[in-house]
Structures are given as structure tokens and as C-alpha cells.
Amino acid sequence: MLWLLLLIIFAALVFWRVKLSHWSKKCSKQIVHGWWLGSIWKAITSKETFPEMILNAYNMEPNSRYSTFHQLLHPVLLIKDPDLIKLITVKDFDHFVNHHSMVLPQCDPIFSKNLLLLKNQNWRDVRSILASVFTTSKMKYMFSLITQNCDNFVSHFLQKNEPLVTVEMKEIMTRFMNDVTASMTFGIEVDAMNNPEDEFYLKGKDLTDLSGLSRVLKFLGSFIAPKIYKVFKISPFPQKTIQFFAAIVTNNIYIRQKQKIVRPDMINILLEGRKNPSKDDKIKITDLEIAAQVIAFYFAGFETMSGLLSFMAYELGANPEVQKQLILEVDNTFDACGGKITYHAISGMKYMDMVVSEALRKWPGIMVTDRVCSKPYTIPPKFPGEKCVHLSEGSSVWLPIFAIHRDPNYYPNPERFDPERFNDDNKRKLKPYTYLPFGVGPRGCIASRLGLLEAKTLFFYILANFEIVSVDKTEIPLRLIKKRIAMKAEGGFWFGLRRRTII
Template identity: 40%
Template sequence: MWLEIIIIILLIIFLIYKRLTSKFDYFEKLGIPYVKPKILLGSYPGSMSKKLSLREEFLRKNLEFKNHKVYGVFAFGSGDPIFVINDLEILKKITIKDFDYFKNHFNFVEPEDDPLFRKSLFAMSDEKWHDMRMTLSPAFTRSKMRLMFQLILDICERAVKYLENSIKNDPNCKDGVNFEMKDFFTLFTNDAIASVAFGLDVNSLEDNNNEFYRMGKNCMTFSTWDVIKFVMYGASKKIFRLLGLKVFKKEFRDYFYRLVVDAMKYRKENNIVRQDMINMLMEAQSNPEKPHNREWTNEELVAQCFIFLFAGLESVATTLCFATQELIEHPDIQEKLHQEVDSVNEELDGKPLTYEALQKMKYMEMFISEVLRKWPPFTQSDRIVTKPYKIEVDGIELNLKVDDIIWIPIVGLHMNEENFPDPYKFDPERFDDENKPKIKQMSYGPFGFGPRACIGSRLALLECKAILFHILTNFELVMSEKTQMPIELEPVSFPVSIKGGFWLKMMPRK
């Protein structure tokens, strides 16, 4: 009896092993160089086992294969083969010239496992994606950014008052006050998204126990158990479902659904207009001249607000954290920004910052561009092959099949010395009027490339510039005894973060 049970268990283990490793010779058969995988952990076992950050491990592997136009890696969990494209011309074809062959993102999550995420613009496919993109595009034009700017400005001014009060109430304020910037910027970004996307006026800096902040933070915090769930989901969706697990908790979906639908109903009944994303979605739903005949459901509209929070909260906060980290490491760059900020304030002559004045700040633009080059919020982007496609790679004719996965190695492109000499040096001058035209096309893409580039990039940049302007107007940023130098990246962190936090001292400017 026991012998039969043991044999059955061993047989099951063997069958699972064979299934998970069945694709490991995929690239060898094609003659494509590849990163050797480990079962369940794929080609990046260091990040999955908390030895390295995903950014470090991905970058290390990418630089190892930088002389290959295309190389292969394997996904964690499922072991699916993925083509990583290093060649700029091939990337241009995939993301722009031959976009119709690579329209869609890889959808890790199936509709039944998280319908809200799958109905977002990021996860939509083919014509449905195109129609939703057309629906949302008017919300992110320059004219709409001007209208949303006042909402962001209000949050910035409130954030500066919070910093000023914190310094006044600190007994050691003469020597500067320690701040952990990840906490601060996450609270700031949360309030900005709450206002711009959901029409909510929350003050998380004063009350970080409010429901919107708690829901957003819990949704974006990935524990070790969450990583295990993702691996399990990739390995076997059937087992995942049999165990009654969910990718995102139901309470998140229910909360955001109720929040957006109730807001739309209330505004419609009371004829309320507010220049935010909910208003844009309501206009799109009722617009008689919309560019398509599709009727969006409430759940599809809610999904756009949800992905706005999911994609924008941590990525903008992390970009701002690395921006301040670079400012304290490079006082000369901070001084140049102080001079530009002072010049703008002098022209404003005591009036509040305007959208036009912020957009004219050349050095601020250069600085943010370099932050996004060195510290892009996302390690890579992806595409799925939607129609059979042939490319010539190092003398090999490569036949890509429908549903093959493509990775665009954003951090690899940014940190390749052939694209950006001395890539680990932080140098905003790369993006001045003289050097910017020399940057190779397709070598820089913190928000992605082509029609599927991030639709919210303008708003993200606006948030970053606005809060940095207000901070630099009022404060000098210096290292503290808690500042992490040299920095060490946190393993299993999304987006990338540093061990010990982003600590600095903030001192009122004289």
C-alpha cells in the first residue's frame, strides 16, 4: 500500500518537473543564446531568492548578452521562453514600424482571476485596446494637463506646509530634520492620484490611516507570500484556483468599484464638474462624437482609474526618491536647480507657480530625464506576437509565432555604454540642447515606446517637476547620518528601492 502511494507521489513530482522544464531547450533548438534557467525561478533565481534585486540581476544578464541582438530568458513559475531584444533597429520595427504584429502586452493574469486588472488599458488587447486608448487620449493632452495642474499644485503646497511644520516642531531644526523620502513621496503621490483620478480630497500626510491610502498601499505592497503566489500562479493556474487564491484581493476591487461608480452617479445627479479623470470618463461615456461605437461598462471605466493608481503610485514616488538621492549626492546639480527655481520665482513675482513657467524649466527637464535614464521605474517592457513574424538575427532567420513573448530591456538600453557613455555617472547634461539630438533613437524609453507607451507619462512628469520645484524653493537637501551611501538595492522590491530607505536631511533655505 505505502509503496504504491510513494510511487504515485514520485510519478506526480516527475510529471510536474517534466512540465516545468519542457521548454528549457527552446532557444537551443533555435540557435539563440540564452540565460540558463532554474526550475520555478526561471532565468533570474537571484532576485526570486532575495540575493539580488531584479534590476541588478536583469542588468547583469543583459550586459552579458549586450553584443547579441536577441537572446533568450525563461519566466519564473511557468518557465515560458521570452525573447529579449537588444538591437535598436529591431526594437523600432517591433514597437513602431510593424506595430500591428506586436500590439498587445503579455497578460500574466487571466480575466477570471482578476477581471478589474484585465479590463484596464494596460491589459486590453487589439481593437478594444485601440478604442480605449482613443477614449482616454483626450484626458492627457496639454490642455487637460493645464486644468489638472491646479489640483496637483494644491497638493504640492499642502506637502510643503507639512514639511515646514515638521521642521518647526523638531527641537533640532537648526541642524536640519531627517526625513524618509519614500514615505513622504508615497503619501504625496497618493494624494495627487486621489485628487486627479478619483476626485477625492484626502490629506494622507496628516492622516495616513485614511481608507484610500490604506487600500492603495496594500494593493501595491508585495510580500514574500505574494511572490510565492505569483510563482504558483505561473506554474499552474488550475492548482491556484483550486486553492481558492486570488491575484488581487476582492476587497480592493470592491472598494475601487464602489468609489468610482458612486462618484459618477453623484456627479451626474448633482451636475458637478471637476477637472479630473472621473469627469473625463463620464464625458467619454456620453460623448455623441466619440471615435468608435463601443459602449464602456462601469467596470471597464473603474478599471482605468484602478490601473492609474496601480501604475502611477509607486513608480512616481520611486522616481522622486531617486531624484532626491541624486541631489544630495551631487550638491552642484542641486545648486543649479536652486538657481533655476529662484529665477522662475523672481519672474512670478510672488504669484503661484504656473503650468507654463514649469514647462519652461530646461535644467529641471534635463535633471528628471537623467533620473529616469539611470533609475527607470520599470526594468523592462513587453509585447506579445499577434501575427507570425520573421526577422534576421545574426545570420539566423527567426520565425516568431503567435503568443511568443518579447521583452524590451529598458534598464539594459539605458545602462549600455554604447548608448550612454559612462552610464553609471549621473549627468543631466546628456539631455541639453547640444547632446539630446545625439541620443540614439530607441535607446531611451523610461515610459516605453510606440503606441503602447505609457499614456500617463505627461502627468507623471508634471507631478515630479511640481513637487521638486516646491521642495527646492523652500529647502536645501543634504546627507544625514541615516543616508545610505553607497546605496544597496532591496531584493524582491517593485519598483526598485534601496535597503535602509531614502533618508536625507532637509534644511530651510536662507
């Protein structure tokens, strides 16, 4: 029996190594750090951060249009060339319509219906409906909810009546995004700023908690063994929490329809779209599908947007000269509005837009986005020494947004926080498809305008009342935690909100 056991082990090792040699046979060298977990073993075992893993893969072959590596046993083509990114995401989009499905409908019948995870025609139909949520007129419609929550945010700290309040930015930004997203999507008022033990807020933390080995392995398992996940109905997301949020949405819809309640939020816009569909709408969205979209946007707001706001606060605190210039624009805008900020005023703040753009360049909320090849595709050689790369159906392609944004060929001195990269003159000089904070092409983030509006409005309110300053617990430069998939500062984002005497 011993010889049989040894034979099985040997066969398994050979199989594993054959799988990991996929790219070396096809097109180029590949980055392989660990024989048992492929290229990502250091990120899984907390030897390096996920952004470092992306940078290492990106920089492996400096003069190549792509790098190759493995996500466990799954081969991945990392696209580095902007022209190739355009080809895959726009010109030949019909070959790369879908993302990888980390959540199967059999495992999670609610969350799997959200726009990010839908495929092919289902994705096209639902995106057509959701597009109506994020038009300029709808942004103005929801602006009142954003400003109301921004006012609540600054009031929370003004009421302390202290010259300096020390805060952990990720914590307070998460609580703010919980409140504003709950208001705009779920249609309910939550006050996590004053009540951090609120059940809704705690459920949000549970939904978006991507720390811990078990949650990470659940996500990775969806790539390794989707058939097993399908049989045992395994989802990376806590099902009780998903059902908690879905019940809030469906109950909210029932009450609105019964009592004819109208409020400026996402549920109302989707209900209006269902009642009065456009000629392009091929499906009628159900209550459960509305719930899936609402939960997905809440997830993005709670985690991704709170991360952006935290990093932007860090950069303003670490770069007081930038903050000083932004405060000047805030004060001028405040005076021009007669003390009442408007949608058009926020949209017209040029330096604010430059600061937010640079924050997204240096700290993109989405570090990498993927596409799955839906039908055979060939990348022809362009330079001497290149081979044709043949992608079969199901092959994975990654767009390394974090690494492209840190490439000195596109952004000189990339570690420096410099909003002037995005002034009118420099912005025109940027190479197309090298600035991708919201993804790219038809599958780019549909809510990008809303996210920008939230960030600009919140920092307008903050800087109209406070300066962001360093305190004893502030760490500059920050270090990223290695035990998380999402970017978060080791030791936290500790800063002080120093009350301004003149507004």
C-alpha cells in the same frame, strides 16, 4: 509502486529540462541559472535584485541583438538592438499589440478592464477615449490640483518650524502621490501627509504591496498556470481592496451626475467624453470601466511615481552641485512668475527637464516591458552566425529598459548621474529607441506627460523652500533591496529637508 513514482519523477525532470532548452535549439545560447526555476531563480530566492537579473540577461551575449532566457518554464526573447525594438514596437506593431495578461477577466472583473491589460480592439477603443484625458488643455485643467497638493506638501514641513527635518523620502513621496492621485483621479480629498493612518492610504499600500513571497508567487503563477487561475478565480491583487476603490468611483459618479458637480479631474473628463463622444469613439465607456482606469492610474501614481520621486530626491541629495544649479533655475523661474508658478513656467524649465530625464534614465519606473506575439513572426538574421528566430503565437518578448539605460555604448559612465546627457545638443545625439522610460510605440505610457508634470512641479515647490541634504542615516551609494520586485533602497531613502532662508 516505487518504480512508478521514480518514472514519474524522471519524466517530470525530462519535461522540465526540455522546456528550458527551448532557445538553445532555436537560435542561440541562453542564460539558465537554475534548473528548477529557469533564469529567474536568483531573483525569486533574493540572491539578486530584479534589475541585476535583467542586466545579467542583457549582458550575456554582448554582440548579439537579443538574449534568451526563461521566466520559469516560459521562454522569453530579450530584445537588445534599438533597430529591432523599433521594428517590433512600431513598424510591425500589429504582430505585438498586447501585453501578457497577469489578471484574467474571470479572476478580476474590475482591474482586468484597465488599459494596460486590455487586448486588441478593446485596447484600441479604450485608449482612444483615454487619450482625451492627457491633452495639453487637460494638463492645464488638472494643474491646479497638482499645485494645491504640492503646496500642502511643503506646508506640512514648513509648519514644523525647524531648520532641518529628517525624512524617509519613499514614505513621504508615497503619501504625496496618494493625495495628489486621489484628487486627480478619484475626485476626493485625502490628507495622508498629516494622517498616514487614513483608510484610503492604507488601502493604497495594500493594493501596491509587491513585497513578500506570496504576492510574488501569485504574479508568477499567472504565467505558469493561467488555466488554473481561471478555474479557481485567482488574482494577484486583493479583491476586497479593488472593490473598495471601485465603490468609491461608482458612488462618486452617481453623486456628480445627481448634483451636477464639476471638478478638474480624470473622472469628470471621462464623463464628459462619454456624454460627448468623438467620431472615433466606437464604444461607450461604462462606470465599471471608468473605475478600472482610475484604479490603474492610482496604482501607477502610488508606486511607480513615488519611486521616481524618491530616486530623484536621492540623486539631488547625493549630487549637491546638480541641486545647486536646479535651485538657481527654480529661483529665477519663481521671480519671473511673480511668486505664482504657472503651467507654462514649469514646462519651460530646461534644467529641470534635464534632471528629471536623467533620473528616469538611471532609475526607470518600468524596468522591463513586454509584448506578446499575436501571430507568427520571423526575425531574419542580420549578422554572420545569426539564425532566423521564429516566434509563434503567444511567444513573449521583453524590452529591458533598465539594462538599455545602463548600456555604456549609449550612455558612457552609466552609473554617473549627469543631467547634461539631456541638454539640447546631447539629446539630439541619443540613438533612437535607447531612451524608453515610458515604454515605446502605441503601447507606451499614455500618462507620461502627467507624470513629468507632477515630478517637475513637486520639486519646484520643494527646492523653492528647502535643500535636500545628507543626514546620519543617509546611505550613499544606495543598495537595492533584493526582496522586492520594485526598486527600493536598502535601509530607505533618508535625507534632511533643510529650510532655505531666501526664497
